[in-house]
Amino acid sequence: AVAIDREHHGDYVIGIVMGAKTGEILAATTFPWYDPNAYSSSLPEQRQNRIATYMYEPGSVFKVFSLAAIIEAGQANLAEPFECDGSYTFKTVRGSDVTIQCVSAHGTVGPAEMIKKSCNGAVAHWALQTGDEAFRSFLESLHFGSSWNIGLRGEIDGLVAQTSAWSARTKPTMAFGQEIGVTALQMATAATAIANEGWLMSPSIVLQAIDQEGIGLEGVGGKPASVQVMAAETARDLLTYMAGATQTGGTGRLTAVTGVDVASKTGTAQILDPATSSYKDGTYLASTLSLVPAADPRYIIYIAVTNPKGSTI
DSSP states (O other): OHHHHHHHOOSEEEEEEEETTTOBEEEEEEESOOOGGGGGGOOGGGSOOHHHHOOBOOGGGGHHHHHHHHHHHTOSOTTSOEEESSEEEEEOTTSOEEEEEOSSOOEEEOHHHHHHHTOHHHHHHHHHTSOHHHHHHHHHHTTTTSOOOSSOTTOOOOBOOOGGGOOTTHHHHHHTTOSOBBOHHHHHHHTHHHHTTTEEEOOBSOSEEEOTTSOEEEEEEOSOOEEEOSOHHHHHHHHHHHHHTTSTTOTTGGGOBTTBOOEEEEEEEEEEETTTTEEEEEEEEEEEEEEESTTSOOEEEEEEEESOOSOOO
16 A cells, blocks of 8 residues: 555555455455554544545446346346447436446457447446346445455445436446445455455454364354356356456556466445535546466455555556
8 A cells, every 4th residue: 555655655455365265354454544553633524534435436447246136136138249439328218318438449249349348338338228126236246335344343234225216328328337335345245256266255353263172153244145146157257358458458457467367346436425416627536457377276365545646557
């Protein structure tokens, strides 16, 4: 976090490393932080554990979970390639046009290309072919919209609005990480389902506590609970797509590490100003979700930085 701050001077830096097979939090940090020995001189914003208390729109990183929802619902025609010319316009039930912009024209896009090139139009198009309740209920199964209650003070639920409150553009916009509120803990934990052939692991701070005889203590840690939320094939496909994003032409190519196969999804999201309930110009949250090694992940690494300065290219 200090290195990221020194180079890019973000307002906040959030980082979490999780055991992909266990959900155990191996490392977590937020920046700026404070010295507990000098509590009286610290500021409230320095004392927040933003891993669990900071809610934000995740941006394009969320596309991996949206695509999982679309695949699992089985209602979208993913076999028909999407032609991206740089924007996507659809009609609402009332006949009005809504246009979603991409960063550039991506050409012919299937699921793998959508993740690799991060195409807003494609994922929005497929989301519109998917039923509202099917889409939302899958995101709920990943624990978006509810807290994990693992002992982190101030942990919040995040926000996944009820379908009755959705507008005509909510679902396609949610598909690329807007109109939804998440925490870093939720994002990293949701990725365990991709790492474990569809099995979502409960996060934990203490995996297990043992006494002097080496016997596990009841009620303290223990094996994390798990539930299968997606098909193993879906999880394997998502891993393959994320690995493709680290290759030439992919948005996650800078996360590639020589000698290690990495699966990644990056994203850039605008930051909502709570005072005006609108996006403030020039404010962004940049984030990356990586699973390593890609073939059989052992670690999940999630980093988010608000308002980073400069370029990493």
